[in-house]
Amino acid sequence: MTSSGAAAPFLAKPRILDLFAGPGGLDVAAKMLGVPSLGIEWDKDACETRYAAGLRTWHADVSEVRRERFQKLPADLNVLAGGPPCQTYSVAGSGAGREALDKVKELIHRLVDGAGEENVDERLAEMGGDPRTALVLEPLRYAIKALACPNRNGRPFDVIVLEQVPAVKALWDVYKKALEKGLPREDGTRVRYEVAEVKTLHTEAYGVPQTRRRTILIARLAEHGVPPLPAPTHHVFNLRRPEEGGPDDAQPTLPVDGAAPLRPWVAMEEVLTSRRGPFEIVSNYGSGGDPKNRGIRTHKQPSFTVTGKVSRNAVRRHPNGPDLDPDRLTIPEAGILQTFPPDYPWGGGDQSQQVGNAVPPLFGMHVLAAALSLPLPPEERLRESWPRLDRTDTRYTDLRLEGCEASGGCGPDCPKPEDQASSSAASGSSRPRTGASAKRSAK
Template identity: 25%
Template sequence: MRSIELFAGAGGLGIGLHEAGFHPVSVIEWDRYCCDTIRENSERGIGAVAGWDLTEGDVRSVDFRPFEDSLDLVSGGPPCQPFSVGGRHRSYNDARDMFPEAIRAVRQTRPKVFVFENVKGLTRTTFRNYFEYIRLQLEHPDIHSHVDETWADHLSRLERHHTSGVRKDLHYRVVTRVLNAADYGVPQRRERVLFVGFRDDLDIEWAFPQGTHSVDALLWDQTRGDYWDRHRVSAKDRVLGPRMRERANRLVEKPQGLAWRTVRDSIHDLPDAEHDPDAAARVPNHRFQPGARSYPGHTGSPLDETAKTLKAGVHGVPGGENMLLRPDGAVRYFTVRESARLQTFPDEFRFHGSWSETMRQLGNAVPVQLARTVGESVARHLESAA
């Protein structure tokens, strides 16, 4: 199935959707380091990105009309800084808000379906009206704003059109949901809001796939199952925080489904980059980064829990969320390869740039596994409607 990937970043969303059966005929990204990462892996013949037609540049200069009525999917992650908890919360007053360009791509190409993602912060009460504005524009992409029309006036016009019952224009059935990647087998508590819209004429009914993993299943495995024995962890290193242990004690029967994956589950077979640098040097992007320290409110991810959300700082990463907390209380930074594991990138995929730059790419990425899960569900419904 043919697709276009906008705001590709280092490729997390695009790789997952590719593995689900969508093959991009055009990939657009403006950041040169992300483009270098994609190009390097494409040139190395890495299957997920091999042959990607990459455009390094501003999406605002791209004319999408040549792809009209020829695409199954338009996807991407419009820059999220305007809505990030760590950002300045300017939303529609922020020049980095690229949702208007995502909507223009939908309007000009008329794909069968689109998948867009963004940070959970977009759903905050502060941005609620703008969130609704985005959703209505995606439902009715032909009802675009007039010259000098404010977004609030455009929203009112969209609301009137939406409630009129008229559906002669291009129309999509849009659903949105905040998904926690940990619920889908990603070893990281990472929440993203997704917009999925099917073109109305396809008459497709769709819902987000249900989660397959849970924290309760993990706690059961750690207190009544073979988690520790499976990982050959000695009794003194079997550390479970008081809040987690209290929750585990409340479980009366084994939960359904699979366990949330922990940091240890994800990286246990990698050599220790701090204590065995020679072995670590044989693994791409697996180099120890010194300087990690912990202080109140700035702690790492415990080895035997699902990782905290990886972050992308403006001037490198701030530290806490991107650190590993060992059972003895020591902390160190995750290596790039370990972070890629937490984002479920394939091991053969390499990242271009310094540690801080590659961590920025990873901190902005969509977990590949989450993208693949959603993409597979979307693809099945498209195929059934063909």
């Protein structure tokens, strides 16, 4: 099985820098593709999961690394990826969200026009407001910083991949124009990118057993050509016609434009194999403006979007029966619905938030494969056993030493304990947060 853009790979050795890396969804995808990655993650709970999963990690503030330690990043990193926190744009179009969006648009133009870091920081200070607003600028600031970094000899990132909730599409459109215009070098020349259409994709169209939408930006250096978007492999779930495109749909699926026929979307019963017999999940959220009108998905359908509140969704083992002793999804089950391996080593606290805030690895595989023109491995590999590293394991010790610069806990450059003590703290905290703790309300 190959990705939609699987021509000859144009990077001999792709190496990914994953900003706001969370518990590892994109890094698991990269590993399945055989691509090394390094993640930067603020939240200590997510870092605990990453260390146990054997993923290279810097436990750090993305902004602090850019300011103080960018030159220490491995010089061979040539793919920039990430999903910056975007809560402050969740109501874009009016009120605070519209205002935040306009502020960031202005700053994107300033950066592309050559404004220095101090100038941008001063403007951010003048704007005030939610400090998380600035975090969405970090991928662009990293891309520009690379052009002036002596350790990289001015080498730009060859590929940029960004993802977030649909509300951020207007911002990705501005990013697209900025990258196509070109990023400024100190000598006045520009580094131009070709950018695919910014589009909101349905994850169930890529085999993920849940309905979830993500807006994607894929850019390549102009010399590499226009990148493709990942081609869907499965049908999209239609809530109004829930049987359409499913395993029991009797209508044949015909090829389109030479592509392979779309497969049925994946139902929960296909992946939650430990749950025998019929069941249904009752959402924690109301619908249609009525908090009491809880949505219901059956075992023969994809799940709702897995969020940080996934543990609050009730699982009824007897559909249409009395609502007695409802069950709950376990963390491994929620992870499976996100397409993590069944025994992925979730660690630290607030694991529901970690699971809900992650990029589904299967979806990440499709996006990265398209961006890098790589063949997709069999989906079954994500259902294979994932090794857990014990704290006494030498590899675990080495990962923590790299990530925290300490073998037994956090080091001096890690985010302060009082600032990142728990990823379940209020999302309105005055401290800018990244990764799992910062992206909570965006889901």
